[in-house]
Amino acid sequence: MIRLAIDMMGGDLGSKATLEGVRIFQNKHPGKVEFLLVGKKEELAEIKDCRIVDAREVVPADAGVLDALRLKESSMFKAVELVKLGEADGVISCGGTGAFLSDATVTIRNIPGVKRAALVAPFPTAMKDKKVVILDVGASNENSGEEIAQFATMGSLYSRYIYGIEEPRVFVLANGTEEDKGSPEGKIAYKILSEDKRINFGGNIEAREVLSGQADVVVTDGYSGNIFLKGSEGVAKFMGEMIKRSFKRNIFSKIGYLFSKKGFKEMSQTMGYESVGGALLLGVNGVVVKAHGSSDGEAVSSAIEVAYTLAKNNIVEKIKEGLANE
Amino acid sequence: MIRLAIDMMGGDLGSKATLEGVRIFQNKHPGKVEFLLVGKKEELAEIKDCRIVDAREVVPADAGVLDALRLKESSMFKAVELVKLGEADGVISCGGTGAFLSDATVTIRNIPGVKRAALVAPFPTAMKDKKVVILDVGASNENSGEEIAQFATMGSLYSRYIYGIEEPRVFVLANGTEEDKGSPEGKIAYKILSEDKRINFGGNIEAREVLSGQADVVVTDGYSGNIFLKGSEGVAKFMGEMIKRSFKRNIFSKIGYLFSKKGFKEMSQTMGYESVGGALLLGVNGVVVKAHGSSDGEAVSSAIEVAYTLAKNNIVEKIKEGLANE
Numbered sequence: 195m196i197r198l199a200i201d202m203m204g205g206d207l208g209s210k211a212t213l214e215g216v217r218i219f220q221n222k223h224p225g226k227v228e229f230l231l232v233g234k235k236e237e238l239a240e241i242k243d244c245r246i247v248d249a250r251e252v253v254p255a256d257a258g259v260l261d262a263l264r265l266k267e268s269s270m271f272k273a274v275e276l277v278k279l280g281e282a283d284g285v286i287s288c289g290g291t292g293a294f295l296s297d298a299t300v301t302i303r304n305i306p307g308v309k310r311a312a313l314v315a316p317f318p319t320a321m322k323d324k325k326v327v328i329l330d331v332g333a334s335n336e337n338s339g340e341e342i343a344q345f346a347t348m349g350s351l352y353s354r355y356i357y358g359i360e361e362p363r364v365f366v367l368a369n370g371t372e373e374d375k376g377s378p379e380g381k382i383a384y385k386i387l388s389e390d391k392r393i394n395f396g397g398n399i400e401a402r403e404v405l406s407g408q409a410d411v412v413v414t415d416g417y418s419g420n421i422f423l424k425g426s427e428g429v430a431k432f433m434g435e436m437i438k439r440s441f442k443r444n445i446f447s448k449i450g451y452l453f454s455k456k457g458f459k460e461m462s463q464t465m466g467y468e469s470v471g472g473a474l475l476l477g478v479n480g481v482v483v484k485a486h487g488s489s490d491g492e493a494v495s496s497a498i499e500v501a502y503t504l505a506k507n508n509i510v511e512k513i514k515e516g517l518a519n520e
Numbered sequence: 521m522i523r524l525a526i527d528m529m530g531g532d533l534g535s536k537a538t539l540e541g542v543r544i545f546q547n548k549h550p551g552k553v554e555f556l557l558v559g560k561k562e563e564l565a566e567i568k569d570c571r572i573v574d575a576r577e578v579v580p581a582d583a584g585v586l587d588a589l590r591l592k593e594s595s596m597f598k599a600v601e602l603v604k605l606g607e608a609d610g611v612i613s614c615g616g617t618g619a620f621l622s623d624a625t626v627t628i629r630n631i632p633g634v635k636r637a638a639l640v641a642p643f644p645t646a647m648k649d650k651k652v653v654i655l656d657v658g659a660s661n662e663n664s665g666e667e668i669a670q671f672a673t674m675g676s677l678y679s680r681y682i683y684g685i686e687e688p689r690v691f692v693l694a695n696g697t698e699e700d701k702g703s704p705e706g707k708i709a710y711k712i713l714s715e716d717k718r719i720n721f722g723g724n725i726e727a728r729e730v731l732s733g734q735a736d737v738v739v740t741d742g743y744s745g746n747i748f749l750k751g752s753e754g755v756a757k758f759m760g761e762m763i764k765r766s767f768k769r770n771i772f773s774k775i776g777y778l779f780s781k782k783g784f785k786e787m788s789q790t791m792g793y794e795s796v797g798g799a800l801l802l803g804v805n806g807v808v809v810k811a812h813g814s815s816d817g818e819a820v821s822s823a824i825e826v827a828y829t830l831a832k833n834n835i836v837e838k839i840k841e842g843l844a845n846e
Contacts, residue, residue: 292696335701335702369658369747369750370618375661377743378662401747401748401751403754416695417744420727421695421751423727425728425730430755449776450777450780450781451776451780453773453775454777456772
């Protein structure tokens with residue numbers, strides 16, 4: 195059975211929303227996961243079917259990385275530690291990104307051969323049911339060309355074993371499709387990838403085309419990837435508000451909404467991180483999934499789903515083997 | 521009278537769409553602009569009310585920058601040259617971005633004191649009628665911290681004289697709001713701006729918040745700015761397609777569209793570059809506006825509107841004066 199450690203105290207909505215996520219997942223996949231719930235035991239006292247791990251501290255959402263790493267009794271730290279100790283296959287937290295990623299990287303450590311772990315965000319695309327995997331979207335602030343090139347290997351393995359794409363098509367994010375475009379590091383990655391026979395390399399891709407469906411994997415430095423991720427979220431949120439405004443305009447548009455709401459609900463599911471289920475840290479010796487700080491039960495359940503799929507498909511072993519052939 | 525040079529051959533839709541743009545503008549603002557239309561004179565023979573400047577060559581949309589700069593007889597080159605010669609106050613082209621910006625920078629040259637010209641894109645925000653000015657969105661591939669800091673001065677002058685914002689609030693694009701976030705160059709810009717009394721500096725801003733309306737000006741290096749611009753376009757296009765799909769779903773959703781289409785048409789006007797009217801190059805000795813390659817008449821007319829507003833408000837002189845006080 196897959197064993198997953200959950201940081202119960204990291205989310206903005208508290209342990210109740212996180213627990214709701216666990217319950218939603220259990221209803222969907224009964225008996226598939228053994229949960230290790232890490233938090234204040236008095237808050238979790240009524241839970242009988244999961245292992246409870248007591249933790250007395252909470253990492254504040256705005257805690258600096260160094261401060262967070264000092265909180266050894268925090269629910270986040272203890273949840274991550276369970277992976278290091280081999281008691282859990284993976285860990286999920288809604289806590290601060292910087293703190294969680296640093297903690298996971300320092301505590302669990304990279305898979306041998308991994309130059310740098312990368313935060314991966316799967317995005318929806320214009321092609322139905324097709325997702326594109328983008329990495330790094332913010333585990334690092336700077337990356338070397340060699341690191342970006344290695345993200346292609348990890349992203350390809352992810353696309354193959356999680357989405358079943360046999361030969362995932364990989365692109366480098368750049369400010370133009372020509373070979374001489376891109377950041378200095380991106381250009382180095384381009385050169386390495388164009389000579390790597392094991393990668394199905396498509397060249398540079400502009401940010402405008404990332405969601406078009408032509409790419410299975412897009413690699414970039416963590417800083418640009420973060421701008422892309424957050425910028426996309428901002429535009430999606432902005433347009434979502436404009437859609438609401440368009441429907442609330444007058445009595446006619448409100449009637450219009452009644453007629454068409456089903457399609458728009460599907461759309462918001464496709465766009466929302468609830469369906470994408472959080473970002474994951476690829477390249478460390480365990481499954482690490484970061485859910486949004488504001489995650490409700492549905493979002494937490496999706497994040498658990500991601501962790502479950504990664505653990506079930508043994509992504510850590512797959513990366514270990516994939517890099518051994520480098 | 522304001523004099524504007526138009527590259528008639530740069531757009532994907534040919535001189536007909538560009539001419540349509542001129543006509544739309546003339547109908548809105550009769551007698552306000554003297555047009556210098558640069559293109560093959562046989563294609564423009566029937567136009568009697570504008571000055572026609574013959575140009576025998578067209579810069580191919582995918583031309584490399586160096587190749588483009590060699591085409592001295594091209595409509596783009598000749599249109600830009602009219603600004604250098606003082607015969608036009610500004611120039612508009614739908615041609616290739618790289619070629620046009622390089623041509624404009626090399627030929628027209630920077631305003632004295634300007635370290636680097638910046639491509640500026642105004643974006644809509646969640647606040648009604650409020651726009652945010654983002655620069656650089658791709659004139660350069662790399663920028664120093666000092667250059668990014670100077671973009672704040674140019675962007676503030678733009679916001680003040682074009683949008684009438686007395687004390688524009690300026691932010692640095694970063695991967696977190698804390699002072700220690702951001703690219704190495706962004707951090708240098710942060711330090712310079714936090715000590716500059718003439719700038720209403722708000723600190724770092726995450727890409728997610730750029731369109732929220734809190735910022736009047738967002739400064740960034742050209743590479744990240746380009747990722748933000750193109751990424752936003754991609755998401756907007758993707759969501760636009762999903763809106764269409766939602767309405768086309770079945771007979772009910774089609775009825776829904778009939779009831780609510782007015783609001784959605786307004787939305788697509790707010791989002792579309794037709795309303796934003798192209799990006800502009802700030803910091804050179806003349807008004808330079810780049811319209812989308814696929815611009816139709818409406819989009820060309822909006823780009824002319826931007827150039828007209830910049831020339832009328834004498835933005836070049838305003839920047840010259842603003843930088844003289846540095």
